Amino acid sequence: MSSALESAPSSPAAGRPPRPWLRLRRRPGRRPWFSGTVMAIFAFCGLFGSVVAPHDPDKVNLSQALKPPVFAGGTPTYLLGTDQLGRDVLSRLLTGAQVSFLVAAGAVLIGGAIGLLVALLAGYSGGRLDAVLTRVADASMAFPVVLLAIVIVAIYGKGVTVVIAVLVVAAWPQYARVLRSEVIRIRTQEFVTMSRVMGGGRFWAITRHVVPNTIPTLLVLATLQIGLAIIAEGSLSFLGIGVPPPAASWGNMLADGRNFLATAWWLPVVPGVALSLTVLAANLFGDWLRQALDPATRR
Amino acid sequence: MSEYILEAVDVSKSFHGRRGETTQALTGVDFGVAAGEMVGLVGESGSGKTTLTRILLGIEQPTSGTVRFRGTPRDRFTAEHRRDYFNSVSAVFQNPYSSLNPRRRLWDIITERRSIERRAPKAERRARAIELLSLVSLPAEYADRFPHQLSGGQRQRVAIARGLCEDPDVIVLDEPMSALDVSVSAQIANLLLDLQEKFSIGYIFVAHDMHMVRHLCHRVAVLLKGQIVEQGAVADVLGNPRHEYTRRLVAASELRSLEPEEERVHP
Numbered sequence: 001m002s003s004a005l006e007s008a009p010s011s012p013a014a015g016r017p018p019r020p021w022l023r024l025r026r027r028p029g030r031r032p033w034f035s036g037t038v039m040a041i042f043a044f045c046g047l048f049g050s051v052v053a054p055h056d057p058d059k060v061n062l063s064q065a066l067k068p069p070v071f072a073g074g075t076p077t078y079l080l081g082t083d084q085l086g087r088d089v090l091s092r093l094l095t096g097a098q099v100s101f102l103v104a105a106g107a108v109l110i111g112g113a114i115g116l117l118v119a120l121l122a123g124y125s126g127g128r129l130d131a132v133l134t135r136v137a138d139a140s141m142a143f144p145v146v147l148l149a150i151v152i153v154a155i156y157g158k159g160v161t162v163v164i165a166v167l168v169v170a171a172w173p174q175y176a177r178v179l180r181s182e183v184i185r186i187r188t189q190e191f192v193t194m195s196r197v198m199g200g201g202r203f204w205a206i207t208r209h210v211v212p213n214t215i216p217t218l219l220v221l222a223t224l225q226i227g228l229a230i231i232a233e234g235s236l237s238f239l240g241i242g243v244p245p246p247a248a249s250w251g252n253m254l255a256d257g258r259n260f261l262a263t264a265w266w267l268p269v270v271p272g273v274a275l276s277l278t279v280l281a282a283n284l285f286g287d288w289l290r291q292a293l294d295p296a297t298r299r
Numbered sequence: 300m301s302e303y304i305l306e307a308v309d310v311s312k313s314f315h316g317r318r319g320e321t322t323q324a325l326t327g328v329d330f331g332v333a334a335g336e337m338v339g340l341v342g343e344s345g346s347g348k349t350t351l352t353r354i355l356l357g358i359e360q361p362t363s364g365t366v367r368f369r370g371t372p373r374d375r376f377t378a379e380h381r382r383d384y385f386n387s388v389s390a391v392f393q394n395p396y397s398s399l400n401p402r403r404r405l406w407d408i409i410t411e412r413r414s415i416e417r418r419a420p421k422a423e424r425r426a427r428a429i430e431l432l433s434l435v436s437l438p439a440e441y442a443d444r445f446p447h448q449l450s451g452g453q454r455q456r457v458a459i460a461r462g463l464c465e466d467p468d469v470i471v472l473d474e475p476m477s478a479l480d481v482s483v484s485a486q487i488a489n490l491l492l493d494l495q496e497k498f499s500i501g502y503i504f505v506a507h508d509m510h511m512v513r514h515l516c517h518r519v520a521v522l523l524k525g526q527i528v529e530q531g532a533v534a535d536v537l538g539n540p541r542h543e544y545t546r547r548l549v550a551a552s553e554l555r556s557l558e559p560e561e562e563r564v565h566p
Contacts, residue, residue, distance in 0.1 A: 191400040191408075193358060194392065200411070212400075213400070
C-alpha cells in the first residue's frame with residue numbers, strides 16, 4: 001500500500017469505503033477558491049477596470065499594431081499584445097470587463113427582481129392572474145432573444161442600456177417560472193399556515209416565510225444567469241447589435257479578432273478565455289453558494 | 300351553553316370546484332371546546348375534520364354559520380377581540396417537518412406571534428423561548444439551533460412550545476402524533492396532558508387513532524361526510540355507540556389491535 005493512501009483522511013481504516021476516482025459530490029465546508037478568486041477578479045475589473053488599465057483602451061497606434069503578448073515573444077509594454085489598430089489588448093480587456101459586469105449585474109438584478117415579483121404575484125394570487133402571468137412568461141420565453149434585440153436596437157439604437165433591457169426581457173420569465181413553483185410549494189407548508197393562525201397577514205407570510213425560502217433558488221438562478229448574460233452580451237456585440245464600437249467589450253473584441261485567428265491568435269483567444277473562465281466561475285460559484293446557504297448543510 | 304371558549308355554530312362549508320361542481324364539506328356543524336377539556340374529533344379522511352379546524356382557526360371562512368370566540372361571533376370582532384383571539388387560540392399541526400420554517404432559529408420560530416405583534420424586543424423573545432423550551436423538556440441551548448438539527452419528536456415539541464407562547468386557552472391539535480413513532484407519540488401525549496393540567500388549556504384533538512382518543516379525550520365528536528353524527532362523553536360514544544358509523548369505527552380500531560403486527564409492537 002502506498003503511503004499516500006494511508007495518509008488519506010478517508011482511508012478504509014476510518015470506516016468508510018475508499019473514495020471513488022471521480023468525486024461527484026463535493027465535500028461540505030470546502031471553500032470555492034477557484035470560482036471565488038475568478039469572480040473577485042471579475043468584480044474588481046468590472047468596477048475599476050478602466051482605472052487599472054495601463055493604456056488608453058481606444059488609443060490607435062498603427063506603428064505598434066499586432067504585437068504578440070509578452071509570453072509569445074512580445075514586449076512588456078503590451079502584456080497581452082496589441083490589435084490590428086495598435087490598441088492595448090489588456091486595457092481593452094479590462095474596460096470590456098466593465099461592460100460585461102454592468103450588463104451581467106443589471107440583467108441579473110433587474111431580471112431577478114421582476115421575476116421574483118411576478119412569481120410572488122402569480123404564486124400567491126392563483127386563479128386568473130396566475131394564469132395570465134404564466135402565459136405572458138411562456139410567451140416571452142418563446143420569443144427569440146436575438147430577434148428581440150434587433151427590434152429594440154432598430155427602435156432605440158445601440159447601447160449598454162439596450163443590451164441590459166434585452167437581457168432583462170429574456171431572463172425574467174426564467175426566474176418567474178421556477179420561482180412561482182417554489183412560491184406555491186412554500187406557501188402551502190404548515191409554517192405558513194401557522195403564521196396565519198397566529199394573525200400574520202399575507203405580507204408577513206411573504207416577507208418572513210416565502211421570500212427567505214426562495215433565496216437559495218434565486219441565487220443559483222442568478223449566478224447561472226450571470227454566465228448567460230455575459231455570453232449573451234458577447235453574442236449580441238459579436239453580431240454587431242450589442243455595445244457599439246469603438247467601446248471595448250468582450251463580444252466586440254471577439255468579433256474584431258475572429259478575422260485574425262490565423263495571424264494574431266491572441267485577439268480572439270484572450271477575450272474568449274476571459275469570457276469562458278468567468279462564466280465557468282460564475283456557475284461553480286452558484287453551485288457552492290447553494291450549498292453554503294442551505295440550512296440543512298450549514299453547520 | 301356558552302361555556303365554550305371557541306365554538307362553531309351551525310357551520311356549513313362548501314367548496315366550488317373548477318368546473319362549477321360544489322362539494323359540501325360541512326353541513327350544520329355545532330362543535331365547541333371548553334376550558335381544560337380535550338375534545339376528540341374523529342372520522343375518516345375527507346369527513347371534514349380538517350376543514351372544521353381550519354374554520355375554527357380562521358384560515359377558512361364558513362359558507363354559513365358562525366364561529367364564536369368567548370361568545371363573540373368572528374364577524375363582529377374588534378381589534379381588541381382579534382388580538383385576544385390570536386393570542387388565545389393556537390395550533391399544532393400534523394407534520395413537524397413542514398411546520399417549522401427551516402431558515403429561522405428556534406427561538407425566533409417559537410416566539411413568532413410576538414414579532415407579528417411587533418411589541419417584544421429580541422432579548423425578551425429569546426428569554427420567553429428558553430422558558431417555553433424547558434416547558435416542553437428541551438434544553439435552553441436549542442434556542443439558537445435550526446429545525447433541521449432536531450428529530451421529529453423534538454420538532455413537535457418545538458411546535459407545541461410555539462403553540463404555548465401566549466398562554467393560549469385553546470389549542471387545535473391536528474393529528475399531532477401521526478408523523479411520529481409509537482414511543483415518541485406517547486411522550487408527546489403525556490406532555491400535552493401535563494400542560495393541560497398546568498394551564499387548563501382546552502384541546503381540540505383531531506385523530507385517526509381511536510385508542511389515543513379513548514385514553515386522552517373527555518368528549519368526542521364523530522364526523523361523517525361533513526356532519527356530526529354523534530357527540531358526547533368518550534365513555535358513552537365509544538363504549539356504547541348509537542350510530543352505525545361510530546360502531547364501525549370502534550370495531551375497526553378493535554380489529555386492528557388484534558393484528559399480529561400490533562402484538563409484536565407491544566409484546
